[in-house]
Amino acid sequence: MTDAGGGAHLALALREFAGSARFAQALTLLVIGFAFTTHAVRSLIGWPGLLAALGGLLALCALSLVARWRAVEWYGILPITILVFVGWCAASVLWSGPGANAPAATALRVAYLIAFAFLGVYVALMRDTIQIVRAFGDVMRMLLAASIGLEVLSGVLLDVPIRILGIQGDLARLGPIQGLFGSRNLLGFVALIALLTFVVEWRTKIITRGKAVASIVLAAFCIVFAGSPTTWIALGTAGVATAALYGLRRAAPATRWRWQIALLVSGIAALVTAWILRIRIIELLDARAEFDVRLDVWRELSRYLSLNPLQGWGWVGAWRDTAPYSWIELATGRPHGSALSAYVDVYFQVGVIGLLLFVGLVGVALVRAWLLASTRRSVVYVWPALMLVVIAVTSFAESFVLGEGGWLLLVVCAVKAARDMSWRDALAAGRPPAPTVERLG
Known part of the structure; x- marks a missing residue:
């Protein structure tokens, strides 16, 4: 009886701890921290170590969810x-190829894609937006400082490269630098979302x-010395x-929709203008070499898209060292881990349908x-919008x-945007969708 009572007490203590x-x-x-340092983790302990760490995190998140179920x-x-896009990627198992093991x-x-989606859902469910901003800020400060x-x-x-992490040691020559992330473009992306997070904080x-x-100076330093043209455009x-959000938040509610329409039209006009002047913009950013690399990859991809x-060819995420990806790398004369555009990558891997679902x-x-x-009073609501703007723009070139x-x-x-402005709840209630009130605890 004593052993049984002790076991029950231990289980209750574990449940309280996991549910705290x-x-x-x-x-x-x-x-x-794990999601944004996978390059460093993979470089130091390999894929087996990374997958073991991922499995441990998934188990802990599942335990926490069960403990806080109610x-x-x-x-x-x-x-x-999200469900439809991931479902279509999963369905691509049926037609992936070539190769017997495809x-x-x-x-x-x-499964790797779903695993990180599960981690993202856990963060969105367990923490309020202001707590998520605080968590991202703390992690980004540590990663950029490191x-x-x-x-x-x-x-x-x-004055020696750290090759295992992909650090070239070019800081004294004013960059480009890579940090923990293996490439200047990924460092620039992380530094940009960090910069915006620090401003919201x-x-x-x-x-x-x-x-x-x-923190802002640290992020700006990383952006400057990374020297990523994609980051400058996204910035x-x-x-x-x-x-635009600053102006909209101060506009009268009765006239805000007119300003929204004006901004939409202006945004479309800006995109058209940027496309017309794309060569001049590329020259101003000194990004001709990077653009040529992307153009070569996209040209080769187009040969297989038809x-x-x-x-598409089946979901792979980061490119595998198999056909047709190895053929493209051979034709371009350099290794690539992706199509250097999320939209092109999705189109190639899961076709027109997948691209429409991703967009x-x-x-x-x-x-x-x-x-x-x-529309919401709290500034914290600006953070998801700015993150998604950066994602949408960066995805054109990475x-x-x-x-x-x-x-x-x-x-x-x-997930946070959907839960704060749910169309399903609104339709069930027979009214337009309204944002929920964010808890600041």
């Missing part, structure tokens, strides 16, 4: 857009003014979006987040959003 807010907070930090509002957890490889890659520390060690103190008074200024777009235009996922999430950011940290960020923002 402090455990969810710590686990959220671990999830975000506190979670399960209705409408996932936006339909279906099995596709199934594993889809990246600069390693760059100083490699490029200034030792400052405006919501989550952190002190001094800490906010130091400019995010700046315009921030100014074979499977509707359904719908990003578009619906962005519209929801934008409406929340422009495929970060299709896996790991980028995919987790998209899922978190999409």
Whole structure:
């Protein structure tokens, strides 16, 4: 009886610990930190170590969800857009190829996609938006500081590349730098979302003014020395979006919809103008070499798109070292981990249908987040909208959003936007969708 009583007491203590807010907070930090350092983890301990760490995080998140089962509002957890897109990627197992083991490889890659989606859903369910902003801010400060520390060690103190992490040691030559992320473009992407997160932290008074200024300087330093043209374009777009939201939040509610329409028309006009002047913009950003690389990849991809235009070649996420990806790398003369565009990558892997579903996922999430950011009083609602703007723009020239940290960020923002402005709840109640009130605890 004593042993049984002790076991019951231990189980109750474990349940209370796993269901505590402090455990969810710590686990959220671990999830975000892991998702954005997969390159470093993979470089240091390989795929077996990364998958073991991922499995451990999934088990802990599942335990936390079970422990807090009654506190979670399960209705409408996932936006339909996420379910349909992931479902179509999973269905591509049926036609993936070439190669006898292609279906099995596709199934594993889809499971990898679902795993990070589950982590993103956990973060969105367990934490309020302001808590998510705080978690991202804490993690990004640590990752960027560690990246600069390693760059100083490699490029200034030792003047030797840290090849295992992909650090070239070019800080003394003013970059480009890679930090913990293996490429300057990914460092620029992370630094940009960090910069916007730090600004929101400052405006919501989550952190002190001094800490906010130091964090913003750190992120700006990383953006400048990464030297990523894609990041500069995304930064400019995010700046315009921030100014637009600033104006919309101060407009009278009766006239706000007119300003929304005006902004939509202006945005379309800006996109058309940017397309017409794309060569001049590329020259101003000194991005001719990067654009030529992308053009070569897209040209080779187009040769194989006509074979499977509707359904694609099957989901792989990051490219495998098999056909047709190895053929494309051979033709372009350099290795590639992606199509250097999330939209092109999705089109190639899961076809026109998959591309439309992916654009719908990003578009619906962005519209929801934008409406929340422009109508809700709390500044914290601006964060998901700005994150989705950065994702939408960066995805034209990079495929970060299709896996790991980028995919987790998209899922978190999409789930938060859907739960705060649910169309299903609104239709069930027979009224227009209205944003919910964000808890600031």
